[in-house]
Amino acid sequence: MEEKVLSIDSATNELIKKAKEDGVETIFDRKENMKPCPMGEKGICCRICAMGPCRITPKTPRGLCGATADVIVSRNFARMVAGGAAAHSDHGRDIAHVLHMASKDGNYKVTDEVKLMELAKRWKIETEDRDVYDIAHEVAEFALNEFGKPFGTLEFPPSLPEQREKVWKDLNVVPRSIDREVVTIMHSTHVGCTADADSMLNISMRTAISDGWGGSYIATELSDILFGTPVPRETEANLGVLEENQVNIILHGHEPSLSEMIVLAAEDPELLALAKEVGADGINLAGMCCTANEVTMRHGVKIAGNFAQQELAILTGAVEAVIVDVQCIFPALAPLADCYHTKFITTSPKARITGATHIEFDEEKALESAKQIVKEAIFNFKNRKKEKVFIPQTKSHAVVGYSTKAIINQLDKVVNSHIDIAGTVKPLADCITSGVLRGAAGIVGCNNPKVKHDYGHIEMIKELIKNDVIVVTTGCAAQAAAKAGLLSKDARKLAGKGLATVCELVDIPPVLHMGSCVDISRILELVGLVAKHLNVDISELPVVGAAPEWMSEKAVSIGTYVVASGIDTWLGVAPPVTGGPRVLEILTSEMENMVGAKFFVEPDPVKAAHQMIERIEQKRKGLEEKF
Template sequence: MIEDKQEGNAQTADKVAKEILDWGHAHGISTAFDRAQHLKPCPIGHSGACCKICFMGPCRLVGPDAEEKAAGVCGATLPVVSARNFLRMCAAGTAAHSDHARDMAFTLLEASTGEISDIQIKDEKKLRKVAGILEIPTEGKTKNELGKEVALKILTNFGQQKGELSYVKRAPKKRQEIWRKWGIVPRGIDREIAEAMHRTNMGVDQDPENLMMAAMKVSLADGWGGCMLSTDMTDILFGTPSPVHSTASLGVMKTDEVNIVVHGHEPTLAEMIVDVSTEKELVDYAKSKGAKGINLVGMCCTANEILTRHGIPSAGGFLNQELALMTGMAEAIVVDVQCIMPAIGQVQKKFHTKVITTSYKGKMIDAMHIQYDEHRAKDIAREIIRLACDNYPKRSGFGKMDSAAASPVVAGFSHEYIAYMQGGSFRGSFRPLNDAIMAGRIRGVAALVGCNNPRTAQDSFFDYLATEFIKHDILVVSTGCGAAAFAKAGYMTPETALEHAGPGLKEVCVAIGIPPMLHLGSCVDNSRILTIMTQMTEEGGLGDDICDLPAIGIAPEWMSEKALAIGVYFVASGAHIIFGSESPVEASPIVQAIKHDLWFKRVGAKLEFIPDARDILVASLAAIDAKRDALKLKKYEPGKFGAERVLMTMEDRRKLEKETAKK
């Protein structure tokens, strides 16, 4: 029997968020939580049965025989319409992450050539590692010379018309062969996005199977292209994360300091604000306005970037942005791109908060705009901080001003640090993790990632699944708003292992000194999980491809097209993925079968949509145990560990299987 541990009211499991929401309800303030209850999703579009890509429509393909008989004005069938919608979502998600990566590449180039002076390369070791992957000779070159070559090489990945993306070679060799067999190796990031949009235009690709394979291809351009490139360049410029202590929740806002919330996804301006926020001149300026100092806090994935590198407190994920204004304590909320609710421009009218947009790509009605420019990076950061300080005396006292306690968090587990903590500086390795899985101390690994969605009680699926997973000796890794959920709930400290984890996982966590849930960073840093899975495979003993690992990936509260692209590139990479909702192609059983059965036959993994958290748990445990059985590992039994297994190569395993078959 699975114990139901979902907590909170119908809107959130976050206790601090609930207090602010209750205050907002008492004062007639509407938020995304309320709008989600009053504005129900269109059931036709929600299930993928609506086509609006030309002006002969929109065409709604509904009815008891819609799968076989319904068609749009042009004759497009329901499976074609559903598959086109799905591919377009993946293309949009890939475009978002990859445009982020492109900006990082130009920043690296400008920092390396001296065109900008406020940003410089911080992690030369990572730079040289990336140069090696890109097959760029490093000997005798300064870091700036090498940085220029790396940036230019990375930029070719966007416009490249033929060949393969540079990072495809980082995947396990068997996985690369699968991609080539089915023709889904990305050529260039921009080419795959443009082709996906062309193929989904009216009158082009009419084969649902072909469209769904294209979804894999464009998503791989995200995972092994935009996301992975962005993660590496951000590490090069601002430092590769290692564990830091901090705090999380809306309780990080301070009543007697200038509170500045940095929100969005691109870390460059946020890094500059971090750099200058402790300058004596600015701190003194804040004091001249009556404040005791400057309190910088993060929101959404920008929060994860500056949390994992600097220990800047996190005010939470996507659904906390309106609530940050409702505290009455935010002098400014500084935004760039992605996951910015237009609603914050409306909410600010009731408070003193200034909403400041900083990217020409993401302007907003009712917000002020200060265009970020890398050539004046720190000056713009100082301008924003001064504006926030000027706003401090304007606090009206309206808002839920009493600051709740924040939860402690340990974040910053890059894949480099995870290897280091298992083997040290010179023998970094995934051998201990593999051994612990083989011996049954750790049952498997689960990635709990993705967005929040107000149609699900905020954080409830995350909290429930995480608690159950670690209780069942499953190590959890997390990014994005999922990581923010765990940080707010206090799950990301080593002490959590002692309190909640199963005996095997607890033993491993105590021995290494880590939490049972590892904070790996922002949404683009899901690429770190790809790298970890590849390194686990290459370490030996757990198969010879990602699809062999006792692992599961889950986006339980997703809402963004970016999340869908992430899920699909993980499936294409061999990972079993579960999304916690109804399927966006639910209207078409044919397309459902393609993403579940055909994908599994071709790439060894599938994408499931399961609306109930308890059902997700059951399916996840079964999937992990099935992988253990296929590898002939010791059957998982809580607290009963087998002797350490002798490492066997896949060749040894095949011989053993043949001998067993003969008997």
């Protein structure tokens, strides 16, 4: 029988083969045997109360309480949004707590003072003659209040165009406070509450907006204040970044409060000496999933791989420890690590996993905590079994670290090289209105074994840049792009003439790495600033979004706030809503009348890219009439 090729990434395929030889299973094997429940796939199974579970069939068109397919589907969808928004926003809250404990002599410090002052000014916090840390603590407290303030509405950042805010006011989807919106969904989806698909989706939008323009936005801004706003730097990506003769540590998860300290610990002379003592040449950190994005953006830490590769890292037999915090961590890592010498270390009380070694990360003693964790990895080096080691020789060069500020400065430097002013988005806006760049696309999201690994991301990105659409990317999509060499400046040879010229002139790759998934707030910021500069609404810009291989609830929240922000969004995997005709109609059609954008579902990434380009050209026409 011919072997199915499961990834477009050779390192991944080689390690899938090794898994067979080693007699261990991975997600790719489990996928073969898993038959998704057809009810769940359509979203028409309700488990909200114990009279059920109820499932909708031609013979039972309503649940016991009378809920229709659309009611059930819309509630299930809303709960996905709530789960995703909660995860992103709780991440933001944790970072706010860390800023609140930052001090001059502590482990956590203020790194980007300019950004701190901007935020203080925006939130009307007194800055004159005050200690930086007093300001930081007040900024943190203000941010924390955004999660649960009893009155008023969310403080929007200045990048939000007023036209957009008006759309939201008219639809009554302006969030009150972040936690409150998540709670409202949990309440409204309780048995005997919302039984109206339109209203349920409206509530979902409000919660999603509180994530994108609230919790995620706060996570990004406060992370930049604490750990620095990213600037372009070089790195390498794929499992080939693991080192034969070093202590290899995989950093996996999401929150930079942990990974930043691990980075510091790994540079500690004492620990480096310890590594030498156990016979290693050094300590090699490599990132996975969004933690990889966080630490590569700020330190150039190499990228081991994306979501679908987490087991494969252990399979190399060369990883001393996988250190995780929260989100996107396979429970499968625990039994798998037992088959190798790898230590699987959980650190967060929010994500304990049976079979893992749990060393709780204590932010109060952050560096000490991090050192203890790194030591575990170093001591484990001696247990590595040479005969089990196989590191694929695949890695690609990449440029990462394009925060909004970095993009603005990069463009401005070239166009206004003689003027010493703070950067503006004018050059970028000019490139778009003149048509040198046809438009921009944000390609984001996960891996999902329903799609050949990385295929959805890479085929879509290539098609877009070939057609002069500049791509910005975050999350596991960004890592796919890095591994495929699309984040290297060389990749401009794959771009159309207009985009290639801009890339050469400005010295950027055609695909810009903007960070982790909470950093989609950077994309919102950039798009919002361009819209404001042109005095149009976001929905008028030739800008599109896509999640070709999405899988998480966070992605559902993201998709919903991106569409609610006026950006058409393509999904490569259908969400579990197809059993609700009204829900489907709203998401894929009627939302356009409400927010000026909608969802598209298209599994073929090249076809999707062409639909995206078509929409971009339509938007261009509208803009041309204006200018």
